[in-house]
Amino acid sequence: MKNDVNLTVQALQRMPYYLQHLRKVDENGVQIISATAMANVLDLNEVLVRKDLSMICTSKGKPKSGFPVKELIDNIEDYLGYNNTMDAVLVGVGSLGKALLGNNEFSKFGLNIVAAFDIDEDIVGQVVCGKKVFPLEKLQNLCERMHIHIGILTVPAEFAQEAADRLVGSGVRAIWNFALIKLNAPDHVLVQNENLAASLAVLSQHLRNEMTEESKGVDLNEHTAL
Amino acid sequence: MKNDVNLTVQALQRMPYYLQHLRKVDENGVQIISATAMANVLDLNEVLVRKDLSMICTSKGKPKSGFPVKELIDNIEDYLGYNNTMDAVLVGVGSLGKALLGNNEFSKFGLNIVAAFDIDEDIVGQVVCGKKVFPLEKLQNLCERMHIHIGILTVPAEFAQEAADRLVGSGVRAIWNFALIKLNAPDHVLVQNENLAASLAVLSQHLRNEMTEESKGVDLNEHTAL
DNA sequence: ACCCTTTCGATATCCTAATATCGATATTAT
DNA sequence: ATAATATCGATATTAGGATATCGAAAGGGT
Ligand SMILES: NC(=O)c1ccc[n+]([C@@H]2O[C@H](COP(=O)([O-])OP(=O)(O)OC[C@H]3O[C@@H](n4cnc5c(N)ncnc54)[C@H](O)[C@@H]3O)[C@@H](O)[C@H]2O)c1
Ligand SMILES: NC(=O)c1ccc[n+]([C@@H]2O[C@H](COP(=O)([O-])OP(=O)(O)OC[C@H]3O[C@@H](n4cnc5c(N)ncnc54)[C@H](O)[C@@H]3O)[C@@H](O)[C@H]2O)c1
Numbered sequence: 001m002k003n004d005v006n007l008t009v010q011a012l013q014r015m016p017y018y019l020q021h022l023r024k025v026d027e028n029g030v031q032i033i034s035a036t037a038m039a040n041v042l043d044l045n046e047v048l049v050r051k052d053l054s055m056i057c058t059s060k061g062k063p064k065s066g067f068p069v070k071e072l073i074d075n076i077e078d079y080l081g082y083n084n085t086m087d088a089v090l091v092g093v094g095s096l097g098k099a100l101l102g103n104n105e106f107s108k109f110g111l112n113i114v115a116a117f118d119i120d121e122d123i124v125g126q127v128v129c130g131k132k133v134f135p136l137e138k139l140q141n142l143c144e145r146m147h148i149h150i151g152i153l154t155v156p157a158e159f160a161q162e163a164a165d166r167l168v169g170s171g172v173r174a175i176w177n178f179a180l181i182k183l184n185a186p187d188h189v190l191v192q193n194e195n196l197a198a199s200l201a202v203l204s205q206h207l208r209n210e211m212t213e214e215s216k217g218v219d220l221n222e223h224t225a226l
Numbered sequence: 227m228k229n230d231v232n233l234t235v236q237a238l239q240r241m242p243y244y245l246q247h248l249r250k251v252d253e254n255g256v257q258i259i260s261a262t263a264m265a266n267v268l269d270l271n272e273v274l275v276r277k278d279l280s281m282i283c284t285s286k287g288k289p290k291s292g293f294p295v296k297e298l299i300d301n302i303e304d305y306l307g308y309n310n311t312m313d314a315v316l317v318g319v320g321s322l323g324k325a326l327l328g329n330n331e332f333s334k335f336g337l338n339i340v341a342a343f344d345i346d347e348d349i350v351g352q353v354v355c356g357k358k359v360f361p362l363e364k365l366q367n368l369c370e371r372m373h374i375h376i377g378i379l380t381v382p383a384e385f386a387q388e389a390a391d392r393l394v395g396s397g398v399r400a401i402w403n404f405a406l407i408k409l410n411a412p413d414h415v416l417v418q419n420e421n422l423a424a425s426l427a428v429l430s431q432h433l434r435n436e437m438t439e440e441s442k443g444v445d446l447n448e449h450t451a452l
Numbered sequence: 453a454c455c456c457t458t459t460c461g462a463t464a465t466c467c468t469a470a471t472a473t474c475g476a477t478a479t480t481a482t
Numbered sequence: 483a484t485a486a487t488a489t490c491g492a493t494a495t496t497a498g499g500a501t502a503t504c505g506a507a508a509g510g511g512t
Contacts, residue, residue, distance in 0.1 A: 003434060010499070012431055016423035017408050020383075034459060042408050045501055050460075063460040064508045081430040099325040105406075109426050149433055157246075173436045174429045180331075182243050182268050190432040192425050197242035199418050200335050203400045204307040205238055206416040207375055208229060210399045236469070260489060271471055276490070289477045289490040 002056050003079060011052050016109075017042055018052070019076045026069050034066030082110040088176075089148050090116045091163050092155030093123050093133050096178060100152060102129040113152065115142060136166065143170035150174050157181040164191075228282050229305060237278050242335075243268055244278070245302045252295050260292030308336040314402075315374050316342040317389050318381030319349050319359050322404060326378060328355040339378065341368060362392065369396035376400050383407040390417075 039046035056079045061067045090097055093116050116133045124135045151167035160179035174190040177183055180197050265272035282305045287293045316323055319342050342359045344350055350361045377393035386405035400416040403409055409417050
């Protein structure tokens with residue numbers, strides 16, 4: 001256990017990648033892995049990997065060989081809370097909300113969606129992927145009774161702030177926000193944004209660069225196979 | 227037009243937030259907005275906002291008043307390519323894939339999904355949200371014929387690499403990857419990861435901190451309303 | 453037994469993004 | 483008109499993450 005240290009957000013976000021690779025090599029029977037090897041596979045700097053691992057790994061790495069794979073897996077899963085699940089509610093059972101409700105992988109990541117909420121009377125009362133959909137009015141009561149601390153927001157942007165306020169009022173400490181809007185929340189409430197527009201912006205700039213590269217004649221033999 | 231400059235990824239990802247807020251104030255008839263005001267609303271440093279805006283805005287800001295809202299909107303939309311749409315294909319028509327296919331907001335962000343692909347014979351041939359689902363074998367031909375440069379990956383992680391390879395082989399320049407795995411791709415192909423596990427990691431650490439805070443007695447009056 | 457190589461941990465350096473500072477300029481109020 | 487103030491752009495500084503360096507330790511080969 002090394003759950004008292006706090007990682008930077010960047011390091012934290014690298015952890016699932018380490019874990020994914022460690023699980024893969026573990027399946028292949030690999031017992032020791034070097035930071036160097038991981039760095040090469042994941043396109044990271046090896047010193048960075050070493051530092052990241054040292055933050056959460058309970059034992060030290062051995063020179064010339066590396067770190068024990070199984071132990072790393074345990075440490076990371078432990079650190080990320082994959083063993084003691086976090087209960088969450090979801091607000092907004094539209095097409096994205098349904099996809100998330102139906103995602104059976106979340107349990108592997110320590111997330112458990114216990115209930116969903118919506119204002120649409122056609123949806124309220126239904127059971128979507130084993131999760132019951134309640135009217136929004138029931139939100140506070142259920143969150144308080146079940147000590148829910150995570151809210152997943154999948155409502156249209158124009159309703160996101162009021163839904164967020166409700167979640168905060170229900171005692172939620174973290175909001176996973178899929179709406180394309182900046183939410184206001186008290187300092188102690190973390191808002192983790194999943195902003196597709198931000199990702200698209202990166203894609204768009206890259207493509208524009210690629211296209212102007214091409215028009216400069218750098219890479220014109222791409223389409224000659226046609 | 228100021229499309230020759232390249233923004234850092236961070237600045238790029240802030241753009242949609244600026245845009246969202248600018249559109250809101252524009253609807254309320256606001257014609258000039260200061261970087262200071264934007265910074266306050268979006269919880270950013272004002273110098274940072276000023277710098278970001280100066281990168282893409284064609285005119286200068288006026289001391290004591292600010293920047294012209296409409297022009298900023300135009301400039302950002304322009305920069306992000308919201309006016310000339312990028313065509314994309316989607317691979318993996320599962321629950322997430324369907325949600326994305328049904329997302330009618332993408333067109334606002336300059337993204338147009340022209341077709342989908344899957345290996346499941348039950349899905350192939352169907353039309354999902356107006357988009358036809360083709361067998362994977364047709365991928366390369368269609369991408370080359372239609373000059374598709376973006377691939378959206380929503381297959382299970384274990385098939386993601388082979389699907390990515392196919393996309394690369396079909397001439398795609400950017401992959402929007404929703405699978406929880408690190409993909410290998412040539413340098414000129416951008417892989418933009420939408421990794422939910424990474425977000426969950428951030429949530430998890432925050433909650434653990436909140437909980438230990440609480441057990442230290444800092445914030446115990448939260449549940450007294452019960 | 454000795455050398456060579458790889459990897460480790462620790463420390464130092466670098467680099468980029470974010471923030472602070474400051475003079476200049478436009479607007480508003482007196 | 484003049485003073486007060488908010489904002490701007492430019493430049494300097496800070497901060498934090500990523501990377502490079504280096505001696506020490508472990509394993510493998512001869
Ligand atoms: N569909 C996608 O692929 C996708 C992807 C990323 C992000 N998003 C974002 O997620 C959000 C939802 O997208 P969607 O496509 O599922 O939309 P949707 O219209 O299919 O679903 C929205 C749901 O929210 C419910 N709702 C509306 N107001 C509510 C309120 N105040 N309280 C509770 N429920 C309310 C509606 O009844 C509806 O069921 C949007 O902000 C969208 O931008 C969607
Ligand atoms: N469901 C979610 O909420 C969610 C959210 C984020 C990320 N993801 C990720 O997105 C991916 C898809 O998730 P999902 O829930 O939609 O899964 P799913 O099982 O519902 O859908 C996967 C689809 O991919 C198809 N497929 C499998 N192999 C393929 C191949 N080689 N080529 C083309 N198609 C193939 C399958 O036939 C199926 O239709 C997973 O990697 C998952 O981790 C899912």
